[in-house]
Amino acid sequence: MSDQLETTDPRDPFETMNTLWEANLKNWKSMRDTSLESWSKMMIDMVNSDEYSQATGQWLDTYLTMSQPMKRIIDMTMTQVLTGLNMPMRSDVTSLAERLTNIEMRMDDQDAKLDDILHTMQALSSSNHTADVSTVTPTRPNNVAHASGETHAVKIKSKNTGASSTSQTDAVQHKPKGEH
Amino acid sequence: MVSSQVPLTPAELQSELQQIEENSRTLLRVTTSRALVAQTPKQVIWTLNKTRLYRYIPVVPAEQRHKVPLLLVFALMNKPYILDLRPGNSFIEYMVKQGYDVYLLDWGVPGLEDKDLKFDDYVLDYLTRVIRKVKVVSGSQEFSMLGWCIGAILTTIYAALRPDDGLKNLLLLTAPLDFTDKKAGGFVRWVNDKSFDPGKIVSAFGNVPGEMIDYGAKALKPVENYIGSYLTLWDNLDNPRIVESWHAMNTWVTDLIPMAGATYLQLIKELYQENRLIQGKMVIRGERVDLSRIHANLLNVIALGDHISPPCQSESIMTKVSSQDQFLLKVKGGHIGMMAGSGALKFTWPHIDSWLAERSE
Numbered sequence: 001m002s003d004q005l006e007t008t009d010p011r012d013p014f015e016t017m018n019t020l021w022e023a024n025l026k027n028w029k030s031m032r033d034t035s036l037e038s039w040s041k042m043m044i045d046m047v048n049s050d051e052y053s054q055a056t057g058q059w060l061d062t063y064l065t066m067s068q069p070m071k072r073i074i075d076m077t078m079t080q081v082l083t084g085l086n087m088p089m090r091s092d093v094t095s096l097a098e099r100l101t102n103i104e105m106r107m108d109d110q111d112a113k114l115d116d117i118l119h120t121m122q123a124l125s126s127s128n129h130t131a132d133v134s135t136v137t138p139t140r141p142n143n144v145a146h147a148s149g150e151t152h153a154v155k156i157k158s159k160n161t162g163a164s165s166t167s168q169t170d171a172v173q174h175k176p177k178g179e180h
Numbered sequence: 181m182v183s184s185q186v187p188l189t190p191a192e193l194q195s196e197l198q199q200i201e202e203n204s205r206t207l208l209r210v211t212t213s214r215a216l217v218a219q220t221p222k223q224v225i226w227t228l229n230k231t232r233l234y235r236y237i238p239v240v241p242a243e244q245r246h247k248v249p250l251l252l253v254f255a256l257m258n259k260p261y262i263l264d265l266r267p268g269n270s271f272i273e274y275m276v277k278q279g280y281d282v283y284l285l286d287w288g289v290p291g292l293e294d295k296d297l298k299f300d301d302y303v304l305d306y307l308t309r310v311i312r313k314v315k316v317v318s319g320s321q322e323f324s325m326l327g328w329c330i331g332a333i334l335t336t337i338y339a340a341l342r343p344d345d346g347l348k349n350l351l352l353l354t355a356p357l358d359f360t361d362k363k364a365g366g367f368v369r370w371v372n373d374k375s376f377d378p379g380k381i382v383s384a385f386g387n388v389p390g391e392m393i394d395y396g397a398k399a400l401k402p403v404e405n406y407i408g409s410y411l412t413l414w415d416n417l418d419n420p421r422i423v424e425s426w427h428a429m430n431t432w433v434t435d436l437i438p439m440a441g442a443t444y445l446q447l448i449k450e451l452y453q454e455n456r457l458i459q460g461k462m463v464i465r466g467e468r469v470d471l472s473r474i475h476a477n478l479l480n481v482i483a484l485g486d487h488i489s490p491p492c493q494s495e496s497i498m499t500k501v502s503s504q505d506q507f508l509l510k511v512k513g514g515h516i517g518m519m520a521g522s523g524a525l526k527f528t529w530p531h532i533d534s535w536l537a538e539r540s541e
């Protein structure tokens with residue numbers, strides 16, 4: 001700060017003010033960062049203490065215990081209101097969603113079986129050299145769609161980047177089995 | 181952002197006011213809006229319940245591509261687009277450009293009807309089906325699987341239960357697997373306190389609210405997360421690169437999703453409290469999870485500054501598996517920063533690529 005003041009023209013009050021402002025700002029930021037760092041360390045120590053674990057656990061336990069009776073009353077009231085209005089309750093909606101998921105799983109099972117069948121047919125048709133492959137080879141629209149992405153040809157990047165960066169860090173350890 | 185010069189002339193004052201106005205607008209925009217994320221081109225190839233499987237459009241010709249497809253499995257309680265945060269800062273974009281056939285499993289947002297889903301269901305009903313689909317679409321019977329955080333638990337369980345299903349390479353990132361040390365990190369301490377009852381949380385909420393999980397993660401480093409992050413933004417409001425990066429990360433951090441109640445209960449009781457997985461005592465639908473059955477090539481990536489899954493929770497898997505080809509990679513950075521921070525492109529991603537490339541042919 002003293003060096004900066006030496007370069008300032010003492011007759012120019014604005015320049016002096018600017019220099020002072022800049023120096024103060026730097027000092028303030030430095031102070032702020034230092035105090036935040038020490039505050040952070042203190043807080044990390046605090047949250048990693050047994051006392052904090054106990055206090056959090058107890059607070060959570062109290063909150064859950066206190067809030068449950070109120071939640072039960074709200075749930076009961078809502079159930080009565082929705083039943084009275086002939087409207088589905090949350091449990092109805094969730095059970096419907098569960099059933100839908102079950103149906104989806106059954107469909108996925110069928111999809112898997114279909115894939116197996118197609119795979120077997122493809123294997124059979126390819127092993128049969130005399131057959132006209134183009135007329136018996138089954139295909140699925142699903143697989144055709146994926147091939148469309150393969151038309152995007154872009155130059156491949158060098159794969160040597162990993163090897164060169166390995167040497168930049170000593171944090172890499174090779175531990176073969178049995179050396180732990 | 182405070183100007184380092186006092187405005188002396190009316191023109192300077194006007195310019196200063198304009199700068200302040202612009203900064204205020206930027207501040208408001210990045211703290212109240214969502215950034216454009218997950219922009220790498222992809223297509224949905226499979227869905228079940230809330231779960232979706234994406235395949236990323238390859239940009240490398242088929243003949244130059246690696247033969248073994250790569251399936252990415254992220255945690256259950258955050259959105260997986262952290263792996264595809266924004267162009268230039270996207271692991272998925274990077275891997276697609278390196279010639280991998282990349283698939284991403286998005287677990288979706290569980291509803292109340294999913295509160296009974298357990299690890300058993302996620303591994304045996306969902307992951308198994310996803311892998312089947314990856315094999316069909318890629319045409320490869322072998323595959324690589326990368327699990328991050330809770331995703332690493334799921335992939336480890338799968339690898340142990342179905343070791344002969346074609347899993348060639350298993351990549352674990354910051355995997356919380358071993359909870360022997362009950363003093364290692366805030367989470368383990370909190371959930372092992374006798375007054376902490378996960379059953380009570382689940383019976384009160386059904387699914388554990390995203391806000392509660394978010395509080396837990398942020399409370400581990402309260403000053404950095406609640407104050408430091410915003411100060412970084414304030415100090416760099418005139419730096420568009422940092423502002424946009426902050427915006428994307430903030431979008432992800434605030435995009436909270438709940439966790440299925442039964443999974444949470446299992447995670448806390450069977451893993452964090454009873455440490456069953458690493459001891460070989462975990463049972464998934466009647467099958468014991470025996471880690472010694474894992475024989476896939478293993479890359480275990482640990483973040484040295486990880487306060488969510490401290491390194492000691494991830495290291496011991498190396499001695500439990502039967503994999504002949506295994507590699508422990510320790511990188512600088514935190515739980516998320518290791519893969520999505522500014523240093524990821526320089527250090528973590530190239531290491532993963534170089535390890536995986538020679539095992540994907």
